[in-house]
Amino acid sequence: MKLAVVVQRYGQAINGGAELHARYIAEHLARHTDVEVVTTCATDYVTWRNDLEAGVEDVNGVRVRRFRVKHERDPRVFARRSDRVFEQRHSLADELAWLDAEGPRSPALVNHLARHAIDYDFCLFFSYRYYHAYHGAHATSSRAILVPTAERDAAIGLSIFPPLFRAVRAVMYNSPEERAMIYAIAANQSVPGVVVGVGSDVPTNPQANRFRQLYDIRGPFAVYVGRIDGNKGCNELFDFFQGYLRETAGRLTLVLIGHSLLPIPDHPRIRHLGFLGDADKFDAMAAADLLIMPSYYESLSMVTLEAWALGKPVLANGKCDVLRGQCLRSNGGLYYESYPEFIETLRAIEQHRWLAGTLGRNGRQFFRDQYDWPVIERKYLEMFTRLSSETPTRTVEPLPGWFGRHRRDLPAAEQVLGRLPTGPAVSRNDAAGQPSGSSGHSLQGRRRA
Amino acid sequence: MSEFNIRSETLNVEQIMEQIRSRIREKRGVDYTEQQIRELAAVKLEKVLDPRSVRSDLLEQFRKAQPPDAALDVPNFSFESSTLFDSHRAIVRFVRRLLLPILKLFFNPNPLIQALHIQARLNTIQAEHETAHRASHHLFYELIHNLVVETTRLAIEVKNLKMRVESLSSRLEFNERRARGLESVVVYKTSAVDLRERAPAPADERAGAPAAPGPQAAPAPGPQAQPAEGPGQRSRRRRRRRGRRTGTPASAVMTGQTSSPPQDEASDHVARDDFENVSGAALHRNQPLSGDDSVTGATRTPHAPHDAARSDAEPISEAGPTSASDAGSPTRSEPDDSNSQ
Known part of the structure; x- marks a missing residue:
């Protein structure tokens, strides 16, 4: 069996969520089948500049075929077209123009797939919203499997995508929430689909003490790992955590790991360590008391899964359906939707060690059951x-004629998004989760004991 | 404060979150969202803050009073010594400069030039001030806006707290009444030995024999002979003594019989109380005291003086009983307030 993994960027140094996801999947599936990665020469997701050479190379034992991007992204054009399709009534042609503006526009990649589709048994397309996935899946629809990595943002409300979700052979979802959202937008229940996600190579013996010594961190701390960005909810996190420091007698320090696009508050108990390698990152998570994930938009949150793999509880933003659903399904983390909830949940995890321990254990079990590599690989191979x-x-639904494409009768994507159902996709049974049988305890009772 | 009821092995995050939310509601009263608070601040401010007479349209008024946000466009020009004689035509400029000495023969233009130059500078300074002033206006607006929102929030919180205090007061009052009621009916269980001792005693013997303190009725005082006091027993006894002094029984207060009984009646009650204690009649509260008249006459004599003396002379302390009868015999049951006073 020969597989093509088609993704917008690929490389060891590329740490974007979907790109990392694609690399992990490609490397693990390469143990079972012949995998070729089809990607572009770009490494920067803002400009799609051709930083790498076109051609074939080997990355971690996986063959990678790169194609040049025809033109870089013009941010002004992209912003203008985004405004039009997201906020105004528009036409199908506007949406196609938006897709071109978004990039990475690589007709060579699409032509290669169209010409050599027969050479592959299946083509795995990552990230539904980019040029390569839309046009590549249309070129190889009978072999196309889509890994949408869809978040709850306005792009999902564009009218060009529902036919894509219906045209592919199968969809590999990251979470039940993502599946519910795509079902609601595309009504593609007849397309084979499975919630898979992605695993992580978490070290079995992380060195928590080494991390503490290396970075001179004493006492309990909460860790945030990821890009420090307003879009990731970091502003809110800073506000809430400073409030926690002001209003409570909590002892936690907030340790931030990742590149910062925001000014970090100047507070002795907020430490920014910058970008760390995988070893240090896992050591930090092992040393932490909990992981805080303040992001509003996530399709999976690998960091959350990694924290659970290390047996750490998670405090997540409950406004993100996926994170909230993961917390409820795993019983491995609490979530907040407001400042008082942030304070109370953080304090509950900090003060009740048995609660933190139980959440962490549940999270670890959840990771082993759902996101361990043998489980992921088995789901793909099945x-x-x-x-x-x-x-x-299934066949691809043809685009309408010129007049049809230019008729401005499509609603703004934001409006479409607003009509989608919200909330975590958790059944009562799922939420109940664990077997019953032990007696009840109370936090206060345990504390006194 | 509510507790989290969680099963440690079958931890349910949804349940914990529900309990955390209820805890927050308990702390904060009604759980308004930010949006709701803003709406309250904008719309229902007058109602919420009526006692303070804060204007609900305060923000709107302030916004109207603000100068418009249009860019500051104050007419101004730079005025130099040559400005008066400038022209876009070179020839005109040349002629004016040529004739300037002649002009100066008629009047002195220098003060005029200086005044206009100063005025131009003043205009510039004024424009800068105006710009800064507008910037501060924005800050004031934000400040007032935040103050109004916070005042609304505080008003809501005060209202919630008031309601909570009222609720707690009524609960406290109820609990006090309940405690008093319970005190009036509580019966301390005597030991099986005492019951055995009391059981064979015939009614007529009890009635005929004076219930004088003896080795059986009142054992020797001391820590060994003292029965285990129940919680609050000592304080109740103290209260009873105080009641004897004041004369108004708690039960009477409870039942509305506020008039104090005559002195002899009170002593009669005291005697009956002691009788019951000795004879175990307190165990049968629901049965009428059939031999009251005869019994009281027999029992009043040995006990009443002692009790009266004790109530007058003995200080109320927790040092313990000072006499055999006061030490509390094993058969002594705690009388209720209505009988003791």
Whole structure:
């Protein structure tokens, strides 16, 4: 079996969520089947500049075929077209123009897929919202498997995507919330799909003390790992955490790991360590008392899964359906939707060690059950086997004619997004989770004991 | 404060979150969202803050009073010594400069030039001040806006706290009444030995024999002979003594019988109390005291003087009983207030 993993950027130094996801999947599936990565020469997701050479190279034992991006992204054009399709009534042509402006526009990549589709059994397309996925999946629809990595942002409300979700052979979802959202927008329940996600290579013996000594961190601390950005909810995190320091007698320090696009508050108990390598990152998470994930938009949150893999509780932003759903399904973390909830949940985790311990243990079990690599690989291979035994019946819905494409009758994507159902996709049984049988305890009772 | 009821092994995050939210509600009263608070601040301010007479349209008034946000466009020009004689035509400029000495023969233009130059500078300074002033206006607006929102929030909180205090007061009052009621009916269980001792005693013997303090009725005082006092027993006894002094029984207060009984009646009650203690009649509260008249006459004599003397002379202390009868015999049951006073 030969697989093509098609992704917008690829490389060891590329740490974007979907790109890292694609690399992990490619490397793990390469143990079972012949994998070729089809990607662009770009490394910068803002400009899509051709930083790498076109051609074939080997990355971690996986063959990578790169194609040049035809033109870099013009931020002004992209912003203008984004405003139009997200906020105004627009046409299908506007949306296609937006897709071109977003990039990475690489007709060579799409042509290669169209010409050599027959060489691959299946093509795994990562990130539904980019040029390569839309046009590549149209070129190879009978072999296309989509890994949407869809977040709850306005792009999901564009009218060009529902036909894409219906045209592919299968969809590999990251979370039940993502699946529910795509079902609601595309009504593609008939398309085979499975919630898979991605695993992580978490070290078995992280060195928590080494991290504490190296960075001179004493006492309990909460860690945030990721880009320090307003879009990730970091402003709110800073406000809330400073409030926690003011109003409570909590002893936690906030340790921030990642590149910062924001000014970090000048407070002795807020430490920014910058970008750290994987070893240091895992050591930090092992040393931490909990992980805080303040992001509003996540399709999976690998960092959260890594914290759970290390047995650490998570405090997540409950306004993000995916994070909230993960907390409820795993019983491995608490969530907040307001400042008082942030204070109370943080204090509960800090003060009740048994609660933190139980959350962490539940999280670790959840990770092992759902996101361990053998589980992930099995789900992919089962899907390939299933699709191999079926005859493809779905075809790509053709685009309307010129007049149809230019008729401005499509609602603003923001409006469409606003109509989508919200909330975590958790059934009562899922939420109940664990087997019952032990007696009740109270936090206060335990504290006194 | 509510507790988190969580099963340690079957931890349910949804349940914990529900309990955390209820805890927050308890702390903060009604759980308004930011949006709701803003709406309250904008719309219902007058109602919420009526006692303080804060104007609900304060923000609107301030906004109207503000100068418009248009860019500051104050007419100004730079005025130099040559400005009066400038022209875009070179020839005109040349002629004016040529004739300037002649002009100066008629009047002195220098003060005029200086005055206009100063005025131009003043205009510039004024424009700068005006710009700074507008910037501070924005700050004031923000400040007032935040103050109004916070005042609303505080008003809501005060209202919640008031309601909570009222609720707590009524609960406290209820609990006090309940405690008093319970005190009036509580019966201390005597030991099985005492019951055995009391059981064979015939009614007529009890009635005929004076219930004088003896080795059986009142054992020797001391820590060994003292029965285990229940919680609050000592304080109740103290209260009873105080009641004897004041004369108004708590039960009477409870039942509305506020008039104090006559002195002899009170002593009669005291005697009956002691009788019951000795004879175990307190164990049968629901049964009428059939031999009251005869019994009281027999029992009053040995006990009443002692009790009266004790109530007058003995200080109320927790040092323990000072006499055999006061030490509290094993058969002594705690009388209720209505009988003791």
